[in-house]
Amino acid sequence: PRLCLNSPLDVAVACAVTLRPEARMFSTRHAVLVALSLGLGLPTTAAIARSDGKAAARAEAAKVRVKRQRWPTRRPQRKLLPAPKLGPVPFPEGERLKFDIEMLGAKAGEAILAVGKRSRRDGRGVVTLGAFLRSSEFLSKFYPINDQLRVVADQRSFLPVESTFNIRENGKAIDYVTDFQQDRRLIRSQKTKDGRVLERNFTPETPLYDALTSVYAARRLPLKPGDKFEYYAWDGRRERLVTIEAVGEERIQ
DSSP states (O other): OOESSSSSHHHHHHHHTOOOOOOOOOOOHHHHHHHHHHHHOOOOOHHHTTHHHHHHHHHHHHHHHHHHHHHHHHHOOOOOOOOOOOOOOOOOOOOOEEEEEEETTTEEEEEEEEEEEEEEETEEEEEEEEEEEOHHHHHHSSSEEEEEEEEETTTTTTOOEEEEEEEEETTTTEEEEEEGGGGGGGEEEEEEEEEEEEEEEEOSSSSOEEEEHHHHTTTTTTTOOOEEEEEEESSSSSSSEEEOOOOOOOOOO
């Protein structure tokens, strides 16, 4: 199969099987708090100096609030379209799917999806899934890509248990490690970039698939043209509402 994309970003989004977190906009107040936490010297006045205690209290309160967040805060005020029940697993242990990626009419790289060995963890069966994205020799000359995603999923539900996403693109390195405690409705997320570690905990309202387990779970669904359903998926840093619609059938040789 071939994927026709238009930019290196399209390649990364489509085949690293993730959605990049959007850039965040900070208010002046947030910028000041960030600067204070980094120990930067900012011009101060007597009034600001007197309010240091209150600012510190607000900063501490903010740290407590982010320990368990509900994200996003705005959800559809309706019931989601239900998904069909999972069917039998149609792919064997050791399966490897290779996709050639085209950009502007030329090969830009390749993506590989792989099914690893089944094992047991904490008394339940799990399966390891992997996704790999590598740029072609031509693309690597100006934008090298070597991304890897590894997910340990529950063997019955295919819900993720833990995932590790290593992004290596154009000389930059970002690592995402996520612990899915589905029974506790808790997701522990850790991002490492330039030696700095950002940890966040989230409280979803429903069990969450991630980008890779969504692909394999969808392959277990008895879909037919016209079927449509919705669910929440984890993109590595936040929750996304995903809509799936079967629009037709295509036979691939």
